[in-house]
Amino acid sequence: MNNYEQLDAWIDAHFDEQVKFLQELIQVPTDTPPGNNAPHAERTAELLQGFGLEVEKYAVPEAEVRAAGLESITNLVVRRKYGPGKTVLLNAHGDVVPPGEGWTKKPYGGEIENGQIYGRAAAVSKSDFSTYTFALRALEAVAKPRVGSLELLFTYDEEFGGEVGPAWLLKHKIIKPDLMIAAGFSYQVITAHNGCLQMEVTVHGKMAHAAIPESGVDALQGASLVLNALYAQNTRYKKVTSQVEGITHPYLNVGTIEGGTNTNVIPGRVTLKLDRRMIPEENPAEVEATLRQVISAAVSSMPGISVEVKRILLANSMRPLPGNAPLVDAIQKHGEQIFGEKIPALGTPLYTDVRLFSEAGIPGVIYGAGPRTVLESHAKRADERLNLEDLRRATKVIARSLSDLLV
Numbered sequence: 001m002n003n004y005e006q007l008d009a010w011i012d013a014h015f016d017e018q019v020k021f022l023q024e025l026i027q028v029p030t031d032t033p034p035g036n037n038a039p040h041a042e043r044t045a046e047l048l049q050g051f052g053l054e055v056e057k058y059a060v061p062e063a064e065v066r067a068a069g070l071e072s073i074t075n076l077v078v079r080r081k082y083g084p085g086k087t088v089l090l091n092a093h094g095d096v097v098p099p100g101e102g103w104t105k106k107p108y109g110g111e112i113e114n115g116q117i118y119g120r121a122a123a124v125s126k127s128d129f130s131t132y133t134f135a136l137r138a139l140e141a142v143a144k145p146r147v148g149s150l151e152l153l154f155t156y157d158e159e160f161g162g163e164v165g166p167a168w169l170l171k172h173k174i175i176k177p178d179l180m181i182a183a184g185f186s187y188q189v190i191t192a193h194n195g196c197l198q199m200e201v202t203v204h205g206k207m208a209h210a211a212i213p214e215s216g217v218d219a220l221q222g223a224s225l226v227l228n229a230l231y232a233q234n235t236r237y238k239k240v241t242s243q244v245e246g247i248t249h250p251y252l253n254v255g256t257i258e259g260g261t262n263t264n265v266i267p268g269r270v271t272l273k274l275d276r277r278m279i280p281e282e283n284p285a286e287v288e289a290t291l292r293q294v295i296s297a298a299v300s301s302m303p304g305i306s307v308e309v310k311r312i313l314l315a316n317s318m319r320p321l322p323g324n325a326p327l328v329d330a331i332q333k334h335g336e337q338i339f340g341e342k343i344p345a346l347g348t349p350l351y352t353d354v355r356l357f358s359e360a361g362i363p364g365v366i367y368g369a370g371p372r373t374v375l376e377s378h379a380k381r382a383d384e385r386l387n388l389e390d391l392r393r394a395t396k397v398i399a400r401s402l403s404d405l406l407v
Contacts, residue, residue, distance in 0.1 A: 003143055004334075010137075010142050018133075019112070019130075021129075021134075022122070022391070023117070023119075024043070024110070026109070026110040026120070026126055028040045030156065031097070032097065032157070035065075036072050037072060037074070037094060037095055038073060041075070041094070042057075048078060053136075058074065059072075060164045060168055068164045073155075075156070077169075084148075085406070086148045086177075086179060086405070087149040087178050088150055088177060088178070088181070088405055089175060090135075090150070090181050091180060091181070091182045091183065092125045092126070092127075093183065097380050101382065102381075102382035102383075103383055115387060117386050118383060122385055127368065127369040128183035130391065135395050135398035138395070138399040139403060143407045145402075145407045146407070148406045150406060151175065155169075161314075161315055167356050176362075179327055180362055181331075181367055181368075181398070182352060182354045184367045185367075187371070188246075188346045189327075189328055189332060190346060190347065191318075191365055192244045193317060194349045196275060196313065197291070197314055198273065198314075200310045201272045201273075201274065201309050203222040203259075205218055205221075205269070205304060206304055207268030207269075208265070210266060217302075219259060221302070223259070226272065228298070229294050230254060230294065231252075233252055233291075233294060237250040240282075247347040249279065250279050252275070254273070255275055256271075280319050284314055292309050315355060317355065318351075318354050318355040318364075321361070321364075326405060327364070327365045328345050328365055330401035331401050332345065335397050338400075369391040371390060
């Protein structure tokens with residue numbers, strides 16, 4: 001039995017334990033917002049320590065957490081130094097959007113049915129807390145690495161941009177890896193992704209009694225003009241094509257609309273929140289300036305209407321760095337052997353924390369346990385689920401890849 005087969009056998013022998021670990025991670029809620037995620041970090045640290053892993057806890061100061069729109073954040077780092085050589089970091093995030101409606105399973109139950117585990121973050125991305133932890137354990141039990149270092153990084157603010165997670169840790173030089181892998185899906189290795197600009201647009205009018213509408217200025221009518229102008233942009237965006245395989249074109253979504261006080265009152269204020277996905281070829285500053293101009297022009301002909309635009313989030317796109325080749329090569333090689341099909345290197349329209357490492361000059365890729373598409377995983381929808389065989393096989397791919405890099 002060769003080294004790879006021994007790694008596979010160890011993962012198979014400990015797979016029930018791995019699934020139980022994932023169930024326990026799912027069962028501690030991490031809804032973000034509100035983002036009270038320190039309790040999950042404490043529970044995760046307990047479980048990791050139960051495996052004999054020393055865990056460093058980095059609690060971000062409350063003022064910084066509140067400024068990021070969250071309640072509590074403790075980042076976790078596990079460091080394993082084997083000898084001289086490169087440091088490889090594995091990063092997954094534990095924060096999730098709230099469950100929402102329509103679930104047929106308990107959102108935080110970790111129930112298993114027909115080979116699938118259900119629960120919020122089952123696929124994105126508490127699954128890769130499990131993938132990476134058990135890949136590390138397999139590596140140390142079987143391959144006994146003697147060169148380089150391996151680090152696990154578990155963070156809790158990906159949904160809010162990563163500023164008090166990876167960005168905070170990089171800024172304070174708590175982590176400084178040479179290569180990194182971040183949570184992803186099993187059937188492709190991601191080397192690039194879209195950027196994201198989120199903005200809050202508040203349309204101000206003048207509130208008045210609906211019986212005398214001429215005494216007010218209808219902010220909702222102004223907001224309708226803004227909406228029409230924004231949606232018209234999507235038609236234009238379809239003519240802009242990315243050269244990155246897996247990424248198509250820019251697009252825009254208005255996710256929330258709030259305003260008005262009562263049915264018999266002319267609304268004096270309406271607020272929209274929009275999400276603009278940027279392809280890697282776009283300049284974020286130009287994208288934001290254009291959107292602000294489009295919004296301003298939309299209401300310029302309506303007397304009494306003013307607009308206030310505030311940036312909520314700016315996440316740059318991830319562009320591939322040349323140094324990621326060892327990661328891509330290893331994952332593609334072992335992915336094809338384990339899954340029985342080629343694992344393409346692609347871009348994704350999502351945005352992730354990996355851009356923060358890329359911006360710091362640290363080559364990285366996105367790979368972990370999950371299906372072929374976000375849609376299949378039900379991420380951010382009811383009944384999020386993960387095929388346990390994908391978890392098993394992705395863990396083998398990561399363990400084998402680490403063996404190539406660290407042994």
